[in-house]
Amino acid sequence: MALEGASGTSDGAVKSNAGDFATDDGATDWDAMWSRGIERGQAFDCSRTEPAFERFLSARAATGRGASALVPGCGRGYALASLARAGYEVCVGLEISNTARASALEHLKTEDVPSTAVVEVMVEDFFAFAPEEKFDLCYDCTFLCAIDPRRREEWARVYANCVKPGGILVSVVFPCGDFEGGPPYALTPEIVRDLLAPVGFEEVSLEETPAELYARGRLEYLHVFKRSA
Numbered sequence: 278m279a280l281e282g283a284s285g286t287s288d289g290a291v292k293s294n295a296g297d298f299a300t301d302d303g304a305t306d307w308d309a310m311w312s313r314g315i316e317r318g319q320a321f322d323c324s325r326t327e328p329a330f331e332r333f334l335s336a337r338a339a340t341g342r343g344a345s346a347l348v349p350g351c352g353r354g355y356a357l358a359s360l361a362r363a364g365y366e367v368c369v370g371l372e373i374s375n376t377a378r379a380s381a382l383e384h385l386k387t388e389d390v391p392s393t394a395v396v397e398v399m400v401e402d403f404f405a406f407a408p409e410e411k412f413d414l415c416y417d418c419t420f421l422c423a424i425d426p427r428r429r430e431e432w433a434r435v436y437a438n439c440v441k442p443g444g445i446l447v448s449v450v451f452p453c454g455d456f457e458g459g460p461p462y463a464l465t466p467e468i469v470r471d472l473l474a475p476v477g478f479e480e481v482s483l484e485e486t487p488a489e490l491y492a493r494g495r496l497e498y499l500h501v502f503k504r505s506a
Contacts, residue, residue: 326359327418327449327492329484329499339364339413347371347412347439349403350420354381354388354396361394365414368396375400404431411441418449421469422461429472437476440504446478450498466498478502 339346339360344367346360351370360368372378381398390396403420415436424432440446454463466483474480481501491497 325492326355327497328490329486329492329497330356330416330418330447330449331359332490333447333499333501334359334363337363339366341413343367344414345369345410345412346414346416347408348416348418349406350418350423351381351398352377352419353384354398355384356416356418357381357396357398358385358388358390360414360416361390361396366394368394369408369412370396370398371401371403371406372398373400373402404428404435406435406439408439411444412439413441413444415440415444415446417446419451419461421448422452422459422464424460424462426459426462429468433472433476433478436473437478437504440478442504442506444504445481446473446502446504448500448502449492450500451493451495453496453498466500469500473502477505479505 344365346357346365346368348354348356348360348369349371351357351372354370357368357370370381372381378398378400385396385398417436421429421432436446448469450464450466450469452461452463453465455465456463470480479502481503482499483501484499486492486497486499
């Protein structure tokens with residue numbers, strides 16, 4: 278798989294696009310974490326795509342030419358590679374840190390990505406993200422739980438602007454519980470449902486992940502929503 282800069286257009290390229298990004302304290306902390314070094318399997322990194330999401334993709338391949346997917350907080354990009362292998366031809370990951378982007382690009386060089394797919398990693402503030410074209414699928418995993426709960430309604434509104442009518446949002450609900458403090462902040466399926474319903478998402482399915490498929494050794498759910506037409 279070829280690795281190119283933001284201006285590259287060849288098939289199968291992994292592109293980077295830092296763009297203009299004004300870092301705040303959160304971005305600085307995130308960059309510092311990556312700069313110190315995050316090993317595979319450490320902290321939020323589970324060293325692979327979440328098994329429950331892999332199972333979901335194996336049962337639901339992308340349909341239609343040019344199918345697109347978005348992964349905010351993509352980390353090393355495991356899910357981007359899985360989406361590309363599942364038939365998504367445009368796979369965009371967002372990160373808030375240049376160091377995280379560099380780690381993703383380095384890892385993606387090792388992934389088996391179809392030559393027809395373009396995987397793009399951008400340094401972008403999710404809350405300011407306004408894509409020209411909306412996505413067929415968005416994947417949220419260890420992202421909502423990292424956000425200050427005061428911004429959760431804003432999180433939902435941004436996704437409503439990112440998912441095409443009829444498109445889907447897949448959320449891994451983790452960590453589950455009612456504990457205080459964070460990040461990560463506690464989530465429940467009810468919290469996610471109540472955030473997304475007012476902005477035009479319909480619940481498609483909610484499945485408790487079998488223990489043998491836990492990505493991080495604890496209870497999680499795979500929650501799927503469809504954007505209203």
